[in-house]
Amino acid sequence: MPERIGITLKVNGEEVRQEVPVRLNLADFLRQELALTGTHVGCEHGVCGACTLRVNGRIVRSCLMLAAQADGCDVQTIEGLAASGEIAALQNAFIEHNALQCGYCTPGMLFAAADYVAARRPPNREAVREHLSGNYCRCTGYQSIVDAVCEVAAQDATKGGHK
Amino acid sequence: MTVFDAPNSYIGRSIPRPNLSRLTQGRGTFVDDIELARMLHAAFLRSPHAHARIVKIDTGKAARLPGVVRVLTGTDIAAVFKPYVGVLTHLQGMRSPPQHPMPADVARCQGEPVAMVVAESRAQAEDAVEAIEVEWEELPAALDMERALEPGEPVIHPDFGNNLCWERNIDTGGVDAAFAAAHAVVEETFHFGRHTGVTLEPRALIADYSKAEEALTVYYSGQSPHMLQGTLASRLQVQEHKVRVVCKDVGGSFGIKIHTYGDEMATCAAAKILGRPIKFIADRQESFVADIHARDHRVTARLAVDKDGHILALEMDDLTGIGPFSMFPRSSGVECNQILNLTGGPYRIPQYRARGRVVFQNKAMMCQYRAVGHPIAVAVGEGLVDLAAAKIGMDPAEFRRRNLLPDDGYPCKSAAGMRFEGLSHQAALAKLLKLMDYDKLRAEQAALRKKGIYRGIGLASMIEVTNPSPMFYGVGGARIAAQDGCTLRLDAAAGLHCLTGVTEQGQGLEAVMTQIAATAVGVTLACVRMHTGDTDKTPYGGGTWASRATGIGGEAVLQAGIELKRRVLEIAARLLKTKPEELDLVESKIVKRGTSEQLMPLYELTRIVYYRTNELPDDIQPELVVTRHYRVKDYAFVFTNGVQASYLEVDTDTGFVRLLKHWCVEDCGRAINPKLVDEQCRGGIVQGIGGALYEHCIYDERGQLVTTTMADYLVPMPVEMPEMEIGHVETPTQTSALGAKGAGEAGTGGAPAAILNAINDALAPLGAKVNAQPSTPEVVLKALGKI
Structure with missing residues (x-):
């Protein structure tokens, strides 16, 4: 098995070859x-969720x-998600409800x-x-995080209804 | 009208924190996010044994692996790093031998670092750690604290003769007579398991030593930068003013990141040896074996009451095992000391006798972690109170009403000698019972019991140590500042820089200090910029621990702000040819006092002060900077009080506990930002629930920690946690103008007691009770006699 491998993937919309x-x-x-560095490492064994991000539209740890498995994938990190504007309402709600303290879990959260929210699920605690x-x-x-997510899910309801 | 009730005051308002946007965008700067030129990475070989002699370490093979720059052993580190002794002289008789970052002779617990690899990458360093060959001679281990003092048990430090680190006794003298005369006596033995902090960001630092400047810079995830500066300067023999400790974003701390860890010290030593920056980031397994653990107490206690339910006497015996050394520089005796100081603290207790013993053992070191001692003191005291109430057939809320210190009886002193300045136990209990609708809840509980549903209500009154004076550490010889300072500086464009010695690790300190500074000076929130966590920049202070940051650091901000405003108005009066008392500074504008009529914007004044000093009268200094320090003088600690309640359901078939609701009424004096106080309470409660129900560092019979992943060591996750309702009583402390006490630890201090009492309330009709935490399903089922 080689020690290194070439990969090509998209990260936050840009192609990366490495x-x-x-x-x-x-x-x-x-x-x-x-x-x-917005992707945080908390446990390195898949329990804590701090490193959660999107690969091909689905959240993964x-x-x-x-990295080799991400060859050909579309990866979105918190930097890309924040810049996209998609989570502006969630970010504001997190700030308003103090749904973060140290902020280390926040990107994954x-x-x-x-x-x-994207699944248009209802604001059910x-x-x-x-x-x-x-x-x-x-x-x-966790209570303030639930408050923030429910607030945004409820706003979503007024816009288009839930699934 | 005071600064607090002025219409433009920011104090008492729930303003969102100013530093959150970067954290919600993934733009924080945690230690592992920092990359320095020519930086190396450290990884450690840790003892696989609880107790073993290091016969020989062969580093040759490891040193030849790719990327490896140096392999260092305890002997190498000891050559540049002086040993340290973790005792406080005011905890009389405490002893602990000199400790090195890495031992050269004997490893005294599993996980103790014994060799380190410094390499170009962490992966290469870890590869090389595997290639280090150590010849071990395993020694018998002292593991069980109950047997640590028995003859024949291995003695970890042979010169001491036995494994005792410290013993303390309190005796008011009349305990035996009080018990003999009692109407009822209850007794229980409580067991509190070891748990640990599990900060989501592990311990982390980068040490960067410049041989050219003989200066050390450390980027550190921690809560007391000046303390670390002093430790490193004295141990590494670098001039203290040339040691700079920088704390940027800290991913949770909770008392974990405030101690002297061998791996961190060895990293700093290695940086001095190599003259290159070295990064050490603990991984999760290392965090479990090498972060400090806490709790692990066995307390046997009894309470005497008269026929009306008045407490006559309390007696207790606390035993705790702290690992092989007492931790430098705070010592590992403080948790036991706190338990003796605090147990039964909310109540009038005429007679009190207590013994505390702290013993060495071959397990990970224990030390101060959020709410030090409080969870145990409160669980023991409140557990006894509920037992006594049950024994004499009195409702536990009524029993508390009869025994809690009266709200009009301050100042007063507890049986343990704690002096209370002003508390509100009775008001807090009344508010709590109303908040939770106690009588209705009791009726619901009774109705459900008839259907075979076992719900319990648990109450817990408590006191919390906050705003400590030097009586905590300074008098014991530790280089830990009890005072704290603030510098406020108005710059040319009227921006207000606030530099403080207390630190932010997520609790919202920067928001609180911004609110105090803006209010005291009279500027808008938006023009305040906070500076924390940098020993080169901030005034010398203690940092954030023992719920001191707002109460002590905040008072320094207030006093600096009042003086800076005075100077601004003095200059403004000269420029405007009026008297200072005719003017006010409001929202960054010089106004005519009592009006909103702007006479001059603040930026106009700062521009004149800095650029056009020719317009200033000769006797006016162009100096818009003020530093103030504050210390607590009149009391050893400024206590807060609070009361919590838990409502839960026990599944008597599986032993699982389902949390239905939690309430907390807290009196932390003046609340600067009520929302942040609530969130400190909530986060603290959940951390307390973790220790009460899930979290446990479990060792096997050979001293191997078996809970070293987050799949084995369970932490509270969202779905199991209850909704929490928080209420407040405000009794500002008179020891400061700000009137603020601490709020960071009460949640953690009181929740385990409320949970314990609620479980036992649920189990009472079945004649069962639990006395051990975490109260896992196994503990509950054993109590029910089902396993």
Whole structure:
């Protein structure tokens, strides 16, 4: 098995071609090779959710995926998601409700929250808690995060209804 | 009218934090986000044994691997880093031997670092760690704190003769007589498991030593930069003013990131040896084995009451195992000390006797973690109170009403000698019972019991140590500042820079300080820029711990702001040819006092002061900068009080506990930003719930930690957590003009007691009770006799 492998992928809409160690995970690739440090590493074994981001439109844990596996994929990090404007309402709600303290879980939490909102699910507290249950936050106690996500989900309801 | 009730005051308003946008955009700067030129990476070989002699370390093979720059052992580090001793002299009799960042002779717990690799990348460093060959001679280990002092048990530090680190006794003298005369006595033995902080960002630092300047810069994820500066300067023998500690964003701390860790110290030592920047980021497994653990206490306690339910006496015996050393520089005796100081603290208790023993053992080191001692003190005190109420057939809320200190009885002193300045236990309890609709909840509980549904209501009154004076650490010889300072500086365009010695790790400190500064000076919030966490820039201070940042750091901001405003108005009066008392500074405008009539914008004044000094009278200094420091003088600690309640359901078949609701009424004095106080309470409560129900560092019989992943060590996740309702009583402290006390730890301090009491309330009709935390399904089922 070679120690390095060439990969071509899209990151936040831009094409990236790079040769990477085969053992490098996607989170470390984004952080160390592309300096996209908004993807945070919390446990490196897929439990804490801090490294959550989008690959081909679905949220994944970038610590459990090798960079080599992202070959040919469309990857979106928090930097790209924030710049896209898609989560402006969520970001504002997080700030308004103090749904973050240290902010280390926040990029991953926003991806999980955006996933809920994008699915046009209703502002149901139990359902939001269930949806965020793969994302660990040590600071807030979660209630303010649920408040923020429900507020945005409710705004969404007034715009077009829920699925 | 004071600065607090002025219509334009920002104090008491729930203003969103100014520093959140970058964090919601993924633009924070945590230590691992920093890359320096020629930076190297450290990884550690850790002891696989609880107790073992290092016969030989062969680093040759590791040193030859790709990317490896140096392999260092304890001997190499000891050559440049002086050992440290984690004792406080005011905790009389405490002992702990000199400790090195990495031992050269004996490893005394699993996970203790014994060798380090410095390489071009972390991956290469980890590869090389695997190639280090160590010959170990395993030694018998002292693991069980209950046996640590028994004859025949291995003695970890042979010169000491036994494994005792410290013992403290309190005795008011009349305990035996009080128990003999009691109408009822209840007794229980409580067990509190080890748990740890699990900060989502692990411990992290980069050490950068310049041989040219003989200066060390450390980028650090921590909460007390000046303390670390002092430690590094004295141990590494670098002039203290040439050690700079910089804390940018800190991904949670909770007391974890305030201690002297061997891996971090060795990284700094290696940077001095190599003259290149070195990064060390703990991985999650390292965090579990090498971050400090906390709690791990066994408390046997009894309470005597008279026939009317008045408490007569409390007696308790606390035993705790702290690992092989007492942690430098805060010591590992403080949790036990707090438990002796605080247990039963909300109540009038005429007689009190307590013994606390702190013992060495071959497990990870224990030290101060959020709410130090409080979760245990409150669970023991409140657990006994509920047992006593049940024994004499009294409602637990009524029992508390009878025994809580009266709101008009301050100042007063507890049986343990704690002095209380002004608390509101009775008002807080009344507010809580109303908030939760206590009587209705009791009726609901009774109705459901008839259907075989076991719900419990648990109450917990508490006191919390905040705003500590030097009585905490300074008097014991530790280089830990109890005072704190603030510099306020108005720049040429009327921007207000606020530099403070207290630090932000997510609690919202920058918002709180911004509100105080803007209010005291009279500027808009938007023109305030905060500077924290940099020993080169900020006034010398203690940092953020023991719920001190707002109460102590905030008072320094207030006093600096009042003086800066005075100077501005003095200059304005001269320029406007009037008297300072005719003027006011409001929202960055010089106005005629009592009106909103603008006489001059503040930026006009600053422009004159800095650029057109010719327009200033000769006796006016062009100096719009003020520094003020503040210390607590009249009390050892400024206590807060609060009360919490838990409502939960126990599944008697599976032992699972479902949390239905949690309430908290907190009195932290003047609340600068009520929303942030609420969020400190909520986050703290959930952290307390973690220890009460899930979190446990479990060791096997050979001293191996078996909970080293987040799949094995369970933390609170969103779906299991309750909704929390928070209420407030405000009793501003008279020890400062600001009147603020701390709010950071009460949630964590009180929640475990409320959960314990609620579980036992649920189990009461079944004749079962739990006395151990975490109260896992196994604990509950054992209590029910089902397993």
